[in-house]
Amino acid sequence: MPYESGADWQYDVPTTGSTHLPPDAGYGKALRSQGYGFEVAVADLIDNSIDAGADKVVVHFLRDAERILTLLIIDNGRGMDDASLDAAMTVGRRREYGDGALGMYGTGLKAASLSRAGSLTAVSRTRRSRAAGRLLTAEGMEDGFRCDTVDPRYAQDLIDRYDGIIEWHGTVVRWDRVSNFDTVARGQSDQYLSRAIARLETHLGLYLHRFLQQGLKLDIAVWDVSATDGVRGSLGEEVDHIAVEALDPFGYKVPGKAGYPLVITAPVEGVGDVDLTAHIWPAKSKQAGFRQVGSLNERQGFYFYRNDRLVQAGGWNGLRSPEGHLALARIAVDLPSPSNDVFSLDVKKEGVTVTPAFTLGLDKAQAANGVTFHGYLADAENAYRDGAKRTEIVRKAVTAPGKGLDPKIKRVIKEELPEKPGEEPIAFTWTALPEDVFFDLDRENNAVLLNKTFREDFTDGRRGGSNDTPMLKTLLYLLLEDCFGLGRWERARQDRIDYWNTILLTSARAERDRRARASS
Template identity: 60%
Template sequence: MAATALGTSSGDGWEFDVPTDGSKSLPPSPRYVEALASQGYSFEAAVADLIDNSIDAGAERVAVVFLRDGDRLSSLLIVDDGQGMDDCALDTAMTIAGQERYAAAALGMYGTGLKAASMSCADSLTVISRTKRSKASGRRWLTQNARNGFHCDIVSPEYSQRLIDRYDGIIGWQGTIVRWDAVRDFDTIEEGHTDQYLNRAVDRLENYLGLYLHRFLSRGGFHIDIVIEEATTREEHDHRPVEPIDPFGYRVPGKAGYPRKFTAPIEGIGDVALTAHIWPPKNQSVGYKGIGPLQERQGFYFYRNDRLVQAGGWNSYRSAEGHLSLARVQVDLPHPANSVFSLTVKKAGVTVNPSFSRGLEKATDADGTSFAGYLHEAEAVYREAARRNEPKRKAAIPPGRGISPKLKRVLVEELPQVPGEDPIGFLWEPLSSDVLFEIDRSRRAIRLNKAYRQAVLGNRRGGFNDAPLLKSMLYLAFNDIFQKERLRAVVQDEIDLWNAVLIAAVRSEADR
C-alpha cells in the first residue's frame, strides 16, 4: 500500500521516515579523547597542523623549538607572532570542536586539529597566548584528565608571562606558544642516541614543512625556523631556517610546451582546472624526490587555500607505475566544500568520488589534447631518458648540521644520496693549533678548529651555517671516509696534507 505522506504509512506499509518522540542530550564520553588521539598523525604532520593555526592567526615568524635537558629531550614548543588569544578565545581553542566557523581562506576546518594533533604525539598540551590588549594566559590539557571528564587546567598567569618573556624575540606584543610535554617520540630515544634522533627528526620535519607549506614560505613574508635549544641555559645547538620545497620547481620542463592547463568537467561542481607537469628525467632535486618512495610522488598534488594537502597519488584513477614518475598534476580544490573532494582531519590526503575520474576521462587542454594524451607524453619522456646511457656520480652521505639549507639542497641535488645514513655535520671546537680540522667518524662530524674561526670568516659574524666555502670543500673531499670501515694510512696522510696547506693559508690571510 502506498504511503499517504512522507514519513507516514497506513496498515503494515513501509515507514519512509523514522518517527521520533522528542530528543535528549548525549554528550560524548571522555573516552572520545582516545579516539581523537588516534587519527594517525605522524610527528611531522602534527607539527604542520599546529603551524596552520599560526598562519590563520596572521603569524610572520614561527619557531619549532626542541628543548634539551643534557642528553634528554624534554619538550617541544611551537612559538609564533600571530594575533594571539585572550582567555575567551583560549577556552574556545582548547574545547574539542570548539570553533564552529572558519573564514573561507582559513586552513583550519573542524576545530579539532590542535587537540588531535597534539594528543596524538604528547600526553600534555599547554597553550600560552597574549594579545595586544590582554595579558598572558594559558590552558593545559593532560591526556589523563581529559579521559576522566574533560578537565582543562588553567595555567598560572605568572608562568604564562615568563614563557612569553623567554621568547620575546619572536612574540613581541602578541603571539602564542604551544608546548608539548611527555612527547611519545622522545621517550623512545635510547641513551646516548639523542643527537642521532635529532639529525633524522629535524631533517624529516624540515623537508615536510618545506614541501607542504612551500607556497607560504615562498612569499617572503613568512618564516619558519627549527631550533634545538638547551632548556636551562638557552644555548642553541642548532638553528635551521626552513626553505620552500616546490614539487614543481624544475628549471626546464621534461618536454617543451609544459606545463599545460587542462579542464575537467566534474559532475556537481563544474569545470575544475588541472595543471599538468612533466619533470625533467633523472632529476636529483629535493623538489622532485620529495618525501618517501619516489613512485608515490607521481600523480595529483592537491592544494587547499595554498596549503598542500596531498603530495602524489592517482586517487583510484589509475595505478602508480615507474614510467609515469615524471607526471605530476597540480589541483587547487574548488570552493565551497563539496561531496566530490573530501579532506582528512589531519589534512594529509584527499578522498574523491567517482565523478572525479569520469571528469578526467573528458578533460582536455586548449589544443584539444586529452588527459590520457598527457600521460602518454610523460611516459614517452621517461622511456626515452631510460634508453640514454649517462654517467652516474658516486653516492654520498647526506650533509647535516652546520650547512645552510640552500647549500645543503644543492649538494643533495647534485649528488645521489646513500640511503639510511646519518648526515655529516660540522662543529667548531677547540683543537690542536697545528690542524684546521679533524674527522670524527664516531660522531659523524668534521670538527673545525675554533681558534681559527675568525680568520676563516674574515672577522665576519659567525653562526651555525657559517664558512660555507670551507665546509663544502671538506664535505666533498672527505665524504668517502665516513663510508669506509676504517681509516687507512694513505687517507690520514691526505688529511695531514689538507691541514698543512689550509693552516698555512689561514695564517697567510691573518698576516695580510
C-alpha cells in the first residue's frame, strides 16, 4: 500500500522503486589499499590454488642481470574457462564457497594482487577448454573496471612453458610492476631476493603447514631470463630453487610438561563447546617451529585455524598481555563452522576478532581430567621458570648459510647455532675458476665460489640444480663460515685457505679418476 503521511510507526521502511548503482572508480583504489603485506598477498593467492584442488604450486620470481621483473604463481588446479575467468576478475562479485573452502569474500585475487602490483594477469586451462587469460590493471579499474582479454597465443605459450607443473589443467597468475621490486636498486637484486625468499618461505611454511604436512608440494624458484645455458636458450636458467617445508608451531618432539597437549573445552555462548588444544613447548627449544616463526612474545597464545589454514599465529585476543614467562604457551583452536558472531576473520586472513563470549567461555573452560584453562597457564609458567634454572652451553654465533644450500640443512643449522645479527647469508655458487683452484672466497659479497669444472664429478654426471651437492657445500660451510664478517685478513688464515684448497683439489681430481675408472 502507498505510504500515508502521519501514519503509525513503520516497522519496514517503504520504498517506491530501485536504481542499480555501479561502483565508482574510487572503489578500486580502496580495494588496492587493503594493506596486504607481500607474504600475506602471496599466501592468499595460494589459498585459491588449494581451493582449485592443486597439489603442486610454484612461486616463480623472474629476473634479469640487473633487476627483478615479475612474479608468477603456477598451480595444477582444475583451472578456469573464459566464463570463470570473467567471474574471477569481476570486482565486487561474490561466489558461493563450500564449507571447506579457504576463500571467503571473493576479493582476494584482486585485492591481494593489486595491493602489491600494478598489473594482474590470470591465464588458465581446464580439461575441456583451451588456454585463456584476462588482464586487470590499476588504470583499467579506474577506467570503469576495464578488464582486457589476453592474446590466446600468449596464454597457450605461458601454459606450455610450465608444462612440468600444468599437465591437463592449471592456472598461472602473473604480477607486473610489483611495488616491492620497483624499490630495489640496480645491483641489489641478489640481496633483496635472499631476504624476501627467506621471509616468504617462513610465512608460507607456517600458515600453510597443515597442507604441507598433508602432501602439498610448494616451491619457490628464481629464473634469470637473460641467461642462456645452451639447452633452454632464450628461456633463461634457474638460479635458485627451494621446496617450502612445514613450519609447525606445535612440532616439538617432547612436551615441556607431562600430560600435554591437553584438550580443554570452553562453553561459548552462541557457538557451543569450543575445543582448545593446549600445548607447552619444552624450555629453551631450538627447533624451527619455536624459534623461527617470530618473536617468542608475539607467538605465544592462540593459533586459530579455519579449514586447516592458520589464520592467526599467536596473540591473546584481549585476554591478557604477552608475558615472557608464558613464552611456552600455545593453544590451537579450529574455528567453528559455519560462520558465527563470536569469531570474525579479517579479509587478509591473518587475524581473528573475538567477542566477550569467548573470554567468558575461557573462564569456564575445563579438560576431562579437571585442569582449567587458567590452570594450564599456571603449568606453562612453571615449565618456563623450571627451564630458566637450567644451565645451558652457549654456542658461538655464526653467519647464516644462504642461497645454494638445501633449505633443510639451513633450517637445522638455524636450530643448532645462533645467528650473527646484520650479516648477509653465505651463498654458494658454481663459477669459472682457474684449474688449480677448487674454491675461492668472495668476502665482499659473502659467497663461496666453487670451480664448476668439478661440478659433474659431485652430481654423478647429472645436471645440478642451485641446491645441489649438499654434503660438499655443508662441509665447506662448516670449514669456511668464520672467514666471513672479519676485519683484517690474517696471513695465517690465508695459509689455511691455501692448504685446504690444495687438499680439496687433490680430492676432487681423485673423485674424477674414480668416476673415469668406473665408466671404462
